[in-house]
Each structure stands twice: as structure tokens, then as C-alpha cells.
Amino acid sequence: MDTLEVALGARSYPIHIGAGLIGDRELVGKTITAEQVLIVTDTTVAPLYLDALQRSLAERTCRTHVLAEGEQHKTLATLAEIVDTLVAENFHRDACIVALGGGVVGDIAGFTAACYQRGIDFVQVPTTLLAQVDSSVGGKTAVNHPRAKNMIGAFYQPTAVIADIGTLTTLPPRELAAGLAEVVKYGLILDAKFFGWLEDHVEALLALDADALGHVVRRSCELKAMIVAEDERERGRRALLNLGHTFGHALESLGGYGRWLHGEAVAIGTVLAACTSVELGKLTVSDAERIEALLDRFGLPTRANGLSERAILEAMAIDKKATAAGLNLVLLDAIGTGIIEAAPPDELLLSVLADLAAN
Template identity: 50%
Template sequence: MNDSHPTTTIDVALGERRYPVWIGHNLLADRDRWRAMLRGRHALVISNTTVAPLYLQRVTQGLEGLEWSSFLLDDGESHKSFSNVERALQALADLGATRDACVIALGGGVVGDLAGFSAACWMRGIDFIQMPTTLLAMVDSSVGGKTGVNLPAGKNLVGAFHQPRAVVADIDTLASLPEREYSAGLAEVVKGAAIGDVPFFEWLEEHADALMAHDTALVIEAIARKVRYKAGVVSRDETEQGERALLNWGHTFGHALETAGHYTTLLHGEGVAVGMVLAAKMSERLGMSEAVDRERLQRLLQRLGLPTTVPAGMDPQHLLELMRLDKKNANGQLRLILWRGIGKAEIVGGVDETEVLAVLQAAMPA
């Protein structure tokens, strides 16, 4: 990737509050841009043992003159835990962090979620800046202020809405991303198009091969289009009282698959990809959509290197039990994000569990 493309700036507006999302090259080293977002003299950089050796120095060079320290997680979803939140908070205590301190999240979604949650907890809420280093985090988890940690019972069951001061998406970091992780990020791009942007879905179908070849201009455009879509939804429904729940298309099934695989069988984006296919099959079963839309979705996901079938060895009944813990559920009944075809998602409450179980059973590999 070259750096001939100018930085794209997208504003996330939340009433009178707003923050920038910057997408471009060499942004981690562009301290004149992001350093102005730090209001105090303390900064804690939270990263992981994979990302830190590659990029931590670029960030800490921008903290010259401040009192700062770093806290590193081991890599992987299983480390998004309360025990690591406690360690992050202790790092803030050791730093003497005051209410004008800032947490900087340098990494993927796990780092961003845990860093944001830790910032939300310290002194009842301090600033944090997202510096996503994975495509998945750039297009989804770094924007919108959802933070949280996992429990053995399920993913993201504990968390807080806590918006960042800024999002610094330096696409140079994608050069070190394994291909599987890159594809996992594209699943969240597809999700945004599948639930509410038909022209974007058609654009992805047209440019799937070029995106897989890491065409710089198209990667930036894909990130920007997905972020603009999500920013619009978040600005209208910050705390997921209505429309924002649509962004969970594929996630009720997907989180159950991730949890059943102990966060090692499927990456988050892979779980979402399979989850979207299952949600489409559920919609078909309820007479809401046609097979042709689901087949089109599957073809696009497969072209982007993503799985579309349930991994072997999973138990449909166990998956259903995990789905019962989904945060969208109400009055003891399942609420799923389903669709009426590409671009037309909706929230459906009171879904019959026997119908869900039938979809899961039919999706199990022979």
C-alpha cells in the first residue's frame, strides 16, 4: 500500500457531542493530529503482545512530555476478561491517572473493547482514543462506543456505552494482518451493506476480487462507507433502543457459535458470516425472504474468504441455550435480527425456539 491517498475524516455526531474518525496512511505517527485530543498529562496505552512490537513505539513517541505507561494483553478473544480489566485499572492507579487522563487502545476489537470499558470504569469515566489495527476494528468495534468484556456464559455480557475522543484508523497496520483476519473484517463490511445499503452490497459484489487483492483505494472506500453507515445509525440511536439493534444482524447466531467454540474455533467476523447465513435461513423459514437473497449473500462471503457453514462438532441445543442469553431478548423470548432480502433487515420478537432449533439442526454438517 502506498501513501498517495489523502486522509478521510468522518464525524460521528451524538447530539452536541462529536468525534472524528480518521482513515488513512501513517496516522499513528501523525501525533500533531491525535495528540491534541489528550486533555491531561497521563496516558495509558493498552495493546497486546502481537501488536505492540510492531506499532507501540510509533504511538509512544507521540506521548513525549507526558506521564505514560503501557499495559499489554495476550492476543485473543479469551483475554477480554474481568481479570484483565482489573490489571488495566491497576495500571491506571500505578500511573496516578487523574480524571483528565486518557486510555489509548492500540489493537483490534478485543483491545478496543477492554480499553474502552476500563476507561469507562476509571473514576466513572475518562477519555479514550481508539487506534484500531485490524480491519474488523476499523469498520466496526472502534466506532460507536460499545465497550465490554466476556463471561464464560457468553460474549459481551458486561459492558458500557462509552464513546471515544477520536478513532485513528491507520491502514498501514493492515499490511501485518493475517489474511484470515483481513477476511474476518470484511464480514462486518458485508453486514452493513446487507442490512441497509443495497448499492453498497452491489459495489462489494463488483469489487470483491480487488478487495481481496488489497487495492488501497477500494479498501479505504470500503472502510469509509461502512463507518459512515454505522455513524449515521449510532447518531440516531446511541444506546441501542431501536435501529442500532439492526447492526447485530448475524450476531445472535454468531456469538453463540463463537462461545460454543471457546473463542478459538471461529474469529468474530467468521462467526458473524455464518450467523448472517443462519439468520437468512431463519428468515426464509418464516416466509420473510427468498432463497435467492441468501444464496447471493453466501456467494459474496465465500468470495471474500469467509465460512458460511456451521463448524463440525457443535450441538444445536447448546447453541440455542447460548442464544437465550443474547442482550436483545425480552420477556424470556428470542428477538432476532432477520431480513426481507438484501437491504431490508428488521427486529423480530417472540421467535419460536423450535423454529430456531430446526434451522440449527438443518445447518449442521453431515
């Protein structure tokens, strides 16, 4: 097992990474110390990993709240149902919520923990690649508004993350690929060497090679922990992590949160960001081609066929990364060097979108 730290002073917390951690009673027991524990999970993950986690928490008062699976349930109504469970079970301020599942479970459970009695502890036990490399680390919690993603939420850090890479063996290939889109993002914004490593390990990753997956989770968490420690509330550099996300969130919302998985929308958004960077003379055409080729080899979509460029642009303006001063975009100066810039004129964006999204 590897343990990294997210360094946030008194709110610092460990990220434990390894295979079989959910069943490790000693680790789970000393990481989750509360007497009352509510495990929040979903209908897909519960039959796979709930038993093992409950066994590791055997001596606690342990309750479970199982959510219907899927992004469309990441709503205030779902949060209210979890609060109903907490109240009905008489959960106190020193209780702990454990999020067992992907990013949807983690985001809802984390936001519920932030709200319940003005904040109780929560521990992330991510079971998708996307959640292990990204959403479980850094304390962004939220639910969606029908018109815009993650519109209602809080910065609220977990007290620990237990990333059991053994859980990735049951992940459907499409979900694995969606997580790899966020992994590619780290290479693109911060670490050209890691991007090159990914190009060399596509087959190993798609074959769920444990060493390759372990490296990907570790390196991604290291990079995310570094950025979060520097800029917890996204006043500056943390916004780099949004590469592809302003485009991607617009696509997710236009697709009714059903057409593309989050990571798939981010993959298309990353290609759009790369093409915009090329149009602005920042990135070379050959680097943009390398980016698209890697995403494609991971089996990710790189085009948003059938959408109007104007609809995408309008949806981008609603994204919460827009400020009163206008929209900022994460672009690339090179592979490994992300930059945050004011969005270029609409005409330029519309022409990139017309080339890539609307055909």
C-alpha cells in the same frame, strides 16, 4: 485523510481515516490532548505500531500496558490489571486511555476508561479491519463472562477514533476476512448498493488495495455513525447491527472463544439469519445464495459443523439480546433491508440450525 463525525451532541467525536495516521504527530497531538496517556495494546500489535504511536506522543507522560493477545483475555481479570497499572502510575481523572489494537483491546480499554474514577477519556486507534469498520465506533465496551460474551460492559463513547488503514497491511488474511464479515453486514441491513460494490471488489479487497479498503472503512463508518447517532443505546434501530450476532455469539461461546474468530462466527450467523428469513417468506432463495456466495468468496466459513442444533438454541437464549419478552432476531426483508423481529418458534429455528449447523 477523511474525517467523519459521530453526531452525539456534546459527546460528538471525529473518526479520522487514512494511511499513516499513527505516525502523523500533528494529528495525534491534537487528537490526544491529555498530559497523562496510557496506551493499552497487545503482544502482537505492540512490536508493530507502539513505537510510532509513542513517537507521535513524545511530549506526554506516556505509559503502556501490553495485554496477552486474544479473546480469551477479554475478562474482568484483565480489566483489573489495567486498573492496577493506572493506580500504580498515579493516573488522574484528566488522563486518557488510548486503545491501540483490534476489537478485544478496544473493548477492554474502553470499559476500563468507563470504570476508572467513574470515567476518563479514551481514544480508539483500531488496527484490525473489524475494529476500524465496527468495534471502535459507537461506544459499546465490554468484557466477557465465562458463559456469555460481552456480558459486563457499558455504553461509553471514545473522544476520537484514528483509523490508520496502513496497519491493515500486516493483518493475517483470516483476520482481514473476519472484518469483511462485518462489512457485508452493513450492506445487508442498510445498503444494497454497497453490497453490490463488495461483490464487484472481492479480489481488490483480498489484495489489500488501498482505495478499496479506504472505501470499505469510510462507507462502513458512515453507516455505523448514522445508526449510532439515531439510537445510541440500542433501544431500536441500532439492533440492526446485530445481524448474525445472536447466532454468532452462541457459536463463539460453544466454540470456547477459540474455534471461530468473532467475524467468522458472525458470517455463519449471517447465513443462518438469511436462511431463517427465507423460511419465513421474507428473503428470496436466490438472495440467500448471493449472501452465502459473497461470504464464501471472502474465505469465511458458512457452516458450523459438528454442533447440536439444541445446544446452539440454548446458547442463543443466554445472549444478552434476549429480553424478558423473549428473543429478538435481525432478519432480512431483502438485501439492503434489515428488520428486527421476535424470534420465530423454536421448531423453525431448530430445523434451520439442523440444516446448516449440525451437519
